[in-house]
Amino acid sequence: MTVRLLAALLLLCAFTTVSCGGTGSGQSVTVLGSWTGAEGDAFRAMLSGFEKSTGIHVDYTGTRDARAILASELHDGTPPDTAVLATPGDLRTYAAAGELRPVGGAQQGIGGDLTGAAGPDGVRRPYGIVVKAAVKGLIWYDPRTLPAATRARLAQPIASFDDLAKIASGAAAKPWCLGLEDTSNSGWPGTDWIEDVILHESGPDVYDQWVSGNLQWTSDPVRKAWQTFGSVVAGTRTGTDAILLTGYGKAGAPMFADPPGCLFDHAGSFITAFYGQTPGRPQAGRDYDFVPFPGGRAVEIGGDLLGMFRATPAARKLVAYLTTAKAQEAWIERPGSGAFSLNRSVPPSVYPDPLSRRIAQTLASAATVRFDASDSMPTVMAAAFDHAVLEYVTDPTAQRLDRILRSLDQVRCTTGTGAVPPRNC
Incomplete structure (x- = not known):
């Protein structure tokens, strides 16, 4: 390779969004969650599709102590970009304290506004997304x-x-x-x-x-x-x-x-x-x-929610992606996942067996959906x-x-x- 050709390639790498030797965009987003083991693997499968389609690297930390770690990091002023929240009650508490950032209209599906909360100004906005749900009762x-x-x-x-x-x-x-x-x-x-x-x-x-x-x-x-x-x-x-x-x-x-x-x-x-x-x-x-x-x-329903603590462009793209049918199906299709989606575009045929398809239909046909009280x-x-x-x-x-x-x-x-x-x- 001539010196002139090498210089041209280096110049191309410097002034384009294409990475020489990879497809990364140079952006990254951090996620703190409680999913480990098989659940952690399922979530990483969802994240893999996001990384491939956007070039954004996702740094996921899965730990059973996620709730305590999140509280500690917020106290220190070093929160993750996004985090899985243990309950809707936690989401409302963090929203009222001004810790969470609104996610806009990122999720419109079964159940409507399930993640609305009052911010520090008292105005109700969507402050999270339901990554996966469990049907109760x-x-x-x-x-x-x-x-x-x-x-x-x-x-x-x-x-x-x-x-x-x-x-x-x-x-x-x-x-x-x-x-x-x-x-x-x-x-x-x-x-x-x-x-x-x-x-x-x-x-x-x-x-x-x-x-x-x-x-x-x-x-x-x-x-x-x-x-x-x-x-x-x-x-x-x-x-x-x-x-x-x-x-x-x-x-x-x-x-x-x-x-x-x-x-x-x-x-x-x-x-x-x-x-x-x-x-x-x-x-x-x-x-x-x-x-x-x-x-x-x-x-x-019970549900695993994701909240955004730092509204970076990469974090916003991840939040929007995780509610799409493509992302949801990546988790649902895994054997034994037990995940159910609030996205109406996810077809019943995606669920792995007749019983889970009936549960999904029960959720999709509900006139009223509420979170666990x-x-x-x-x-x-x-x-x-x-x-x-x-x-x-x-x-x-x-x-x-x-x-x-x-x-x-x-x-x-x-x-x-x-x-x-x-x-x-």
């Missing part, structure tokens, strides 16, 4: 253990929880599987029950008022939801100690016993991973199936809710419930929701 059962007449009734829309309870009460086995243990977060499977009852029996407006801290815990809709949960506790196969000590992932295992120890398990789409680890390796469709929570086309509440309020469930299970009497609800109202009035003072305090 599904009622799981083993078709082999139910009479044909019961299966036929489950194949039809169920109007209310009372109707489902009547279906369940006709069987010889105890109807409800229930386990509340989850290391430091025990109790949340019970909060999911109460949330689903409020959303489906009282509607999204009441649900939203309650989540925002503007509806009293002692109000009739909330009290009735707790009482419904109390009827579930009374209809479980085991005593109080077993409910408190049984992990949520193992609670449904007795469904597959012969004879079955319980018939129905209330859990999210992620529970299938635990069913697959049960002795006998139950198979979807044959050994377990689901019906949506009764009472209309409302769906509660306790995840959306301030951290102190959510922790009090978890603890209250555990306390109630030990003594689900009217007198104990009155004390619990008054105590939760005290926490509500003390905690508030950040920018908006709670009502009725």
Whole structure:
């Protein structure tokens, strides 16, 4: 190669966006997240498509301590460009504090504005995206253990929880599987029950008022939801100690016993991973199936959110990319991912099996989609809710419930929701 030709190539490299020896743009974006192992690999597969299409390098740090690391880095003034947030409550807290940057209209899909929050000026804007979702509030059962007449009734829309309870009460086995243990977060499977009852029996407006801290815990809709949960506790196969000590992932295992120890398990789409680890390796469709929570086309979801802490051009491009059908499909197609998308352009055929396609259709056809209520509440309020469930299970009497609800109202009035003072305090 002549000196003159070499000089020309170096000049070309210096004045174009094409990198000699690679396709990089010279831009980079940092992401802090909690996904490790198989989840981390799935997320990196999503990021790979972004890097190839834009030339932007993504520096991803995956750690189970992401929440604490993010708080530390924000305190030091060195936040990542973007980060996966543990709950919608965290997103709202960071938005109100002025730590997060609005993401504009980056995500318009199933559920509409699920990541809106009030900024430091009190104006509500979208401050994040849902990278992947889990569908909660599904009622799981083993078709082999139910009479044909019961299966036929489950194949039809169920109007209310009372109707489902009547279906369940006709069987010889105890109807409800229930386990509340989850290391430091025990109790949340019970909060999911109460949330689903409020959303489906009282509607999204009441649900939203309650989540925002503007509806009293002692109000009739909330009290009735707790009482419904109390009827579930009374209809479980085991005593109080077993409910408190049984992990949520193992609670449904007795469904597959012969004879079955319980018939129905209330859990999210992620529970299938635990069913697959049960002795006998139950198979979807044959050994377990689901019906949506009764009472209309409302769906509660859990979700992994991404927030932007530094609004660099590369960060904005990444946020926009992660909600596209191409990016979402990269995660959904991976076996065992358990991911569900809010992007309506993602076709059901992308999901890996018939059962997950039905779950995706349940989400896509929902008239109302809401985030998990306790995840959306301030951290102190959510922790009090978890603890209250555990306390109630030990003594689900009217007198104990009155004390619990008054105590939760005290926490509500003390905690508030950040920018908006709670009502009725």
